[in-house]
Amino acid sequence: MRSLLCLPCLDIISIFETVKGNIVVVIKQRPKNLNLLTIRFPVPAIVSILHRISGVILYLLIPLILWALSLSLSSPDDFDTLHQFLSSPLMKLLMWGFLSAFIYHFFAGIRHLLMDIHIGDELKSGRLSAQITIVLSAVFILLAGIWLW
Amino acid sequence: MVKSVLGVNHQGLTDWLVQRVSAIVMTVYSLGLISYLVMTQDIDYTRWHALFSHGWMKLATILFIVSLLFHAWVGMWTVFTDYIKPFVLRFILQVLLFLSLVSFFFASLMILWGV
Numbered sequence: 001m002r003s004l005l006c007l008p009c010l011d012i013i014s015i016f017e018t019v020k021g022n023i024v025v026v027i028k029q030r031p032k033n034l035n036l037l038t039i040r041f042p043v044p045a046i047v048s049i050l051h052r053i054s055g056v057i058l059y060l061l062i063p064l065i066l067w068a069l070s071l072s073l074s075s076p077d078d079f080d081t082l083h084q085f086l087s088s089p090l091m092k093l094l095m096w097g098f099l100s101a102f103i104y105h106f107f108a109g110i111r112h113l114l115m116d117i118h119i120g121d122e123l124k125s126g127r128l129s130a131q132i133t134i135v136l137s138a139v140f141i142l143l144a145g146i147w148l149w
Numbered sequence: 150m151v152k153s154v155l156g157v158n159h160q161g162l163t164d165w166l167v168q169r170v171s172a173i174v175m176t177v178y179s180l181g182l183i184s185y186l187v188m189t190q191d192i193d194y195t196r197w198h199a200l201f202s203h204g205w206m207k208l209a210t211i212l213f214i215v216s217l218l219f220h221a222w223v224g225m226w227t228v229f230t231d232y233i234k235p236f237v238l239r240f241i242l243q244v245l246l247f248l249s250l251v252s253f254f255f256a257s258l259m260i261l262w263g264v
C-alpha cells in the first residue's frame with residue numbers, strides 16, 4: 001500500500017489522541033537553509049549553473065562576433081584594422097573571455113548530451129564527469145590563452 | 150510569433166530535440182573551423198576570404214548560424230522563464246530576444262552574401 005506521506009521521512013515526535021478524538025501528529029520542523037553564502041554547492045550544481053551563465057554570455061556576445069566576421073571578410077584593409085584592434089590587451093582579454101565561455105559551455109554541453117544517452121548520469125559518475133568537465137575546460141581555456149598571446 | 154513568445158506552443162520534447170540537434174551541428178562546425186585555424190599558421194585575408202567563398206562553406210556557416218539561433222532561442226527562453234516572473238517584463242524580453250535573433254540571421258546572410 002502506498003500512502004501519500006512518507007512517514008519514515010518525517011521526524012515524528014509524538015502521536016496522540018485529543019479528548020475530542022482527533023489524532024494529532026507532532027513533527028519536527030526540518031532545518032532549512034536557503035542562505036546562498038552558507039549553502040553547500042555540489043560540483044554538478046556548479047557545473048550546471050556555469051553552463052547557464054556561459055550560455056547567456058555567448059548569446060550576449062553574438063553581435064560582437066558578427067561584427068568581427070563582417071569586418072574580417074569585407075576587405076584586406078578592414079581585415080588589418082580588425083587584426084590591429086583585436087591585438088590590444090583589452091580586446092585580447094575580451095576574446096579570451098568569449099573563448100572561455102565557449103570552451104566551458106562546449107564541454108558542459110557535451111556532458112549533457114552524454115548524460116542524455118545515459119553515460120554518467122548516476123550520482124557517482126555524474127560527480128566524476130562534472131569534475132572532468134571542469135578540468136578539461138580549465139586546460140583548454142589555458143591553451144586558448146596561450147594561443148591568443 | 151505571438152503564440153511562441155507566449156510559450157503556448159513550446160513543446161518540451163521539441164525544445165529538447167532542437168537543443169540537442171543544434172548543439173551537435175554547432176559542435177561539428179566549431180571543431181572543423183578550430184582545426185582549420187590551428188592548422189593554418191598565419192591566416193591572412195586572402196586565405197580567410199577564399200575559405201568563405203566556397204559554396205559548401207557558406208552552406209555550413211548558414212547551417213551553423215540557424216542552429217545557433219534556434220539554440221539561443223530555446224536556451225534564453227528557458228532562462229527567462231525560470232527567472233523573470235512578471236509576465237509583461239518576460240513578454241517584452243522574449244519579443245526583444247526574438248527580434249535580436251531575426252536581426253542576427255539577416256546580418257549573417259548579408260555578410261556571407263557579400264563574400
Ligand code: HEM
Nearest residue numbers: 052055056058059106109110112172175176221224225227
Ligand atoms: C555559441 C553559441 C551558443 C549559445 C549562445 C548557447 C546558449 C545556450 C543557452 C542560453 C542555454 C540554456 C542554458 C540553460 O537553460 O541552463 C544553452 C543550453 C545548452 N547548450 Fe548551448 N549555446 C551555444 C553553443 C553550444 C554548443 C557548441 C554546444 C555543444 C555541445 C551547446 C550545448 C548545449 C546543451 C546540450 C544545452 C542544454 C542544456 C539543458 O538542457 O539544460 N551549446 N545554450
